[in-house]
Amino acid sequence: MISSQFRKHVQAAIGLMANEWAKSSDEKLIELLQSRGMSQMEADELRLFMPVAFCRTLFKMVKWSDTYQVMNEDNTLTEKRFSETESYQIILEETIRYFQEPSEEQVLAIAGRSAELKVINDLLLKNPVLKIEDIILSKLVVVR
Secondary structure (H helix, E strand, C coil): CCCCCHHHHHHHHHHHHHHHHHHCCHHHHHHHHHHCCCCHHHHHHHHHHHHHHHHHHHCCCCECCCEEEEECCCCCEEEEEHHHCHHHHHHHHHHHHHCCCCCHHHHHHHHCCCHHHHHHHHHHHHCCCCCHHHCECCCEEEEC
16 A cells, blocks of 8 residues: 555655666665655555656657556466556656656656667667557556
C-alpha cells in the first residue's frame, strides 16, 4: 500500500532521479529513495513506473497499451490496467504537471531508462520514413 506521502515523494523524486539515476544502478537509486523516507515498495514503484510515465508523456502519439503484465514469482503473468494502478496514476499526474515546464535533460534522463524509449529510438533509426504515430508497442512486462 502506498503512503499518503507518495505524491510528495514523486514530486521530490523527479529531480533526484534525473540527477542520480544516470550515474547509479537501480539498486543505488532504491537506496537513495529510501534514505529520503520512501518505503521499499514506493521506491520500486517509482523505479518501475516513472520512466514509463515520462516516455508515454513524451510520445503521446504512440499507440500505447492500456494494460501491462506482471511477472509473478511463479513465472505466471497477471494482466493489470494502468488506469487501475494507483501508484502509476499518481506518477503520471505528477509527470504531466512536470511537463508544463520540463528540463529536456531531466526528461531524457528519466525517459531514457524505459525500454520503450529504446525501442522507439531503434525503430525510428532503422526506418527513417516511419511515422511515430504508426508505432504500436507490445505490453510492458514488469518483473516483481
